[in-house]
Amino acid sequence: MLWAICCIDKPNSKALRGEHQQRHSAYLKEKDGAIFFTGPLQSDDGSENIGSLWIIVANSRSEAQAFVDGEAFCRAGVFESVSVKRVRKGHFHPERAD
Numbered sequence: 001m002l003w004a005i006c007c008i009d010k011p012n013s014k015a016l017r018g019e020h021q022q023r024h025s026a027y028l029k030e031k032d033g034a035i036f037f038t039g040p041l042q043s044d045d046g047s048e049n050i051g052s053l054w055i056i057v058a059n060s061r062s063e064a065q066a067f068v069d070g071e072a073f074c075r076a077g078v079f080e081s082v083s084v085k086r087v088r089k090g091h092f093h094p095e096r097a098d
Helices: 014-019 021-030 061-069 072-076
Strands: 002-009 035-042 049-057 079-087
Touching: 002 035, 002 061, 002 072, 014 021, 014 072, 021 072, 049 061, 049 079, 061 072, 061 079, 072 079
Parallel strands: none
Antiparallel strands: 002 049, 002 079, 035 049
């Protein structure tokens, strides 16, 4: 099953995000087998990261929740909100991304 995990950063958390970036990257590398897509959410003008989006493969909501609970930004308190939703594969056009 695919699960979309959308996390929005707390205001003024850029420094905290930077402080845990290396641990975040290491965690995603460790969990690469479960990742369908991942990328930072950005402000409208693209000047700063404001959250994280992961689409992962997990057998249950609790497994998807465990994925985000173990992630460095989440553990460090970077996120103001976290949403975990099951998603069904639909249209997919990776060639349209820049």
